[in-house]
Amino acid sequence: xxxxxxxxxxxxxxxxxxxxxxxxxxxxxxxxxxxxxxxxxxxxxxxxxxxxxxxxxxxxxxxxxxxxxxxxxxxxxxxxxxxxxxxxxxxxxxxxxxxxxxxxxxxxxxxxxxxxxxxxxxxxxxxxxxxxxxxxxxxxxxxxxxxxxxxxxxxxxxxxxxxxxxxxxxxxxxxxxxxxxxxxxxxxxxxxxxxxxxxxxxxxxxxxxxxxxxxxxxxxxxxxxxxxxxxxxxxxxxxxxxxxxxxxxxxxxxxxxxxxxxxxxxxxxxxxxxxxxxxxxxxxxxxxxxxxxxxxxxxxxxxxxx
Amino acid sequence: xxxxxxxxxxxxxxxxxxxxxxxxxxxxxxxxxxxxxxxxxxxxxxxxxxxxxxxxxxxxxxxxxxxxxxxxxxxxxxxxxxxxxxxxxxxxxxxxxxxxxxxxxxxxxxxxxxxxxxxxxxxxxxxxxxxxxxxxxxxxxxxxxxxxxxxxxxxxxxxxxxxxxxxxxxxxxxxxxxxxxxxxxxxxxxxxxxxxxxxxxxxxxxxxxxxxxxxxxxxxxxxxxxxxxxxxxxxxxxxxxxxxxxxxxxxxxxxxxxxxxxxxxxxxxxxxxxxxxxxxxxxxxxxxxxxxxxxxxxxxxxxxxx
Numbered sequence: 377x378x379x380x381x382x383x384x385x386x387x388x389x390x391x392x393x394x395x396x397x398x399x400x401x402x403x404x405x406x407x408x409x410x411x412x413x414x415x416x417x418x419x420x421x422x423x424x425x426x427x428x429x430x431x432x433x434x435x436x437x438x439x440x441x442x443x444x445x446x447x448x449x450x451x452x453x454x455x456x457x458x459x460x461x462x463x464x465x466x467x468x469x470x471x472x473x474x475x476x477x478x479x480x481x482x483x484x485x486x487x488x489x490x491x492x493x494x495x496x497x498x499x500x501x502x503x504x505x506x507x508x509x510x511x512x513x514x515x516x517x518x519x520x521x522x523x524x525x526x527x528x529x530x531x532x533x534x535x536x537x538x539x540x541x542x543x544x545x546x547x548x549x550x551x552x553x554x555x556x557x558x559x560x561x562x563x564x565x566x567x568x569x570x571x572x573x574x575x576x577x578x579x580x581x582x583x584x585x586x587x588x589x590x591x592x593x594x595x596x597x598x599x600x601x602x603x604x605x606x607x608x609x610x611x612x613x614x615x616x617x618x619x620x621x622x623x624x625x626x627x628x629x630x631x632x633x634x635x636x637x638x639x640x641x642x643x644x645x646x647x648x649x650x651x652x653x654x655x656x657x658x659x660x661x662x663x664x665x666x667x668x669x670x671x672x673x674x675x676x677x678x679x680x681x682x
Numbered sequence: 683x684x685x686x687x688x689x690x691x692x693x694x695x696x697x698x699x700x701x702x703x704x705x706x707x708x709x710x711x712x713x714x715x716x717x718x719x720x721x722x723x724x725x726x727x728x729x730x731x732x733x734x735x736x737x738x739x740x741x742x743x744x745x746x747x748x749x750x751x752x753x754x755x756x757x758x759x760x761x762x763x764x765x766x767x768x769x770x771x772x773x774x775x776x777x778x779x780x781x782x783x784x785x786x787x788x789x790x791x792x793x794x795x796x797x798x799x800x801x802x803x804x805x806x807x808x809x810x811x812x813x814x815x816x817x818x819x820x821x822x823x824x825x826x827x828x829x830x831x832x833x834x835x836x837x838x839x840x841x842x843x844x845x846x847x848x849x850x851x852x853x854x855x856x857x858x859x860x861x862x863x864x865x866x867x868x869x870x871x872x873x874x875x876x877x878x879x880x881x882x883x884x885x886x887x888x889x890x891x892x893x894x895x896x897x898x899x900x901x902x903x904x905x906x907x908x909x910x911x912x913x914x915x916x917x918x919x920x921x922x923x924x925x926x927x928x929x930x931x932x933x934x935x936x937x938x939x940x941x942x943x944x945x946x947x948x949x950x951x952x953x954x955x956x957x958x959x960x961x962x963x964x965x966x967x968x969x970x971x972x973x974x975x976x977x978x979x980x981x982x983x984x985x986x987x988x
Binding site for chain 2: 562
């Protein structure tokens with residue numbers, strides 16, 4: 377199935393207690409596309425970069441099946457740039473620099489060939505842009521997944537609530553689920569959020585895994601405990617990419633398959649954090665993915681005789 | 683199999699954002715015994731209380747198969763008393779009052795009939811007391827489980843390390859695992875802690891579940907997301923009680939059965955937190971336990987075709 381992904385393609389500078397990476401490739405759409413590319417080669421990307429973005433990076437994505445007709449290149453401007461420094465726990469972080477650059481003018485226009493896409497991944501962006509993308513679709517997609525963050529709840533809650541009515545799956549973290557719903561209990565929060573639109577809520581808890589809520593059903597996918605995390609940047613986007621990539625491949629949006637997709641997202645994210653930027657994510661084999669899927673299965677499987 | 687449990691039997695006063703309970707029944711050994719009593723009626727309790735502890739509470743425990751020959755009652759003194767107030771997240775809490783009372787003189791003497799116990803649950807206490815209990819055993823037990831906390835790492839690390847060499851299973855939380863090992867990564871921490879003695883490490887993460895480490899194997903048991911948590915006090919002890927109770931019943935200390943025991947501990951803990959004190963834990967049916975075990979199974983089960 378065709379997969380449309382919208383979000384940033386950017387540069388990051390990252391500092392962790394264990395190392396530094398200066399102006400490396402980042403951006404939600406980049407991580408999403410690379411992760412999804414292990415499941416499907418029918419990916420349509422919508423984003424914007426400056427003239428400073430390496431042509432070779434774009435060529436590599438095209439070779440993975442990512443269509444870049446929807447990528448606007450503004451030659452006389454610079455790409456979006458984010459710089460951050462992680463605390464010792466490798467979870468909380470300080471933003472050091474945010475240079476919007478081309479992103480300030482991002483007003484995505486979907487190419488004709490994109491408008492019948494069936495699986496839509498709206499990366500974390502202004503809710504108004506996410507709405508505009510949905511408005512440009514010609515036919516009702518099979519599944520719309522939206523990622524967002526607390527910032528948009530603070531400054532654009534009305535728009536966010538508007539786009540949520542058109543979304544099937546929302547991915548946010550536990551604090552954001554509490555903020556969006558006004559409820560501390562995630563069970564109650566999930567009920568309220570499902571009433572806002574999304575029939576699936578995925579609560580991402582980083583090293584504590586991810587929870588899926590759907591009606592009264594709950595599924596839990598752990599995060600794989602890793603001996604070494606080099607850089608958590610992009611883990612959430614990689615999760616989203618693996619998730620929707622698997623769904624686009626299998627074309628089944630039922631609860632059981634959504635569970636499988638969450639495991640595949642978790643598998644991809646577990647590789648993402650083992651290296652800076654896309655260093656690990658670019659060089660996986662199908663065997664790597666199968667092996668780690670098996671590790672996830674073993675980690676949660678139990679059998680209690682009745 | 684015979685189960686020996688050592689720890690506090692006490693009073694708690696608890697305040698949460700949702701309610702208050704004044705001088706209710708608490709204590710690690712109380713929670714452990716009640717939780718274990720759903721799996722075995724051969725429980726030997728070692729603890730100390732004052733003359734103020736209600737005889738009816740003791741009678742109820744005896745009716746559940748808890749032998750109280752090892753409970754010292756000091757008539758002219760008061761029982762251990764703890765008072766605490768939970769923050770809005772229902773996880774972090776402030777201790778308001780700690781009155782050691784009889785606990786200050788606790789020097790457990792094991793009755794003759796206790797000294798051949800096969801499953802040993804050492805609740806959170808001074809490591810010196812935990813050592814003294816092990817010293818009084820006549821035969822090598824089948825499994826020794828030890829619970830401890832950061833306080834003992836701060837004030838009695840040498841004794842703690844001594845007792846750890848004689849322990850099969852250690853249960854601590856993630857911060858304590860990091861403190862004990864000096865490693866942030868739980869995978870590395872688990873390796874170091876296993877080298878200190880325990881062949882199984884259980885890392886309790888509260889609402890984020892529990893991780894089991896054994897050699898290079900990892901098992902993850904989620905916590906059940908609950909619509910309402912009334913009082914988290916005793917959840918860790920209830921977990922431990924369900925865990926060792928199930929092991930004493932099934933008499934199998936292999937990895938697969940330890941996994942099952944962790945699920946049973948999680949099931950019991952999920953009930954514990956739904957009410958103050960032992961209010962919920964005292965009135966469960968085997969059907970309640972089976973139902974929730976099934977909820978845990980459903981929550982993590984997935985099947986990905988190869």
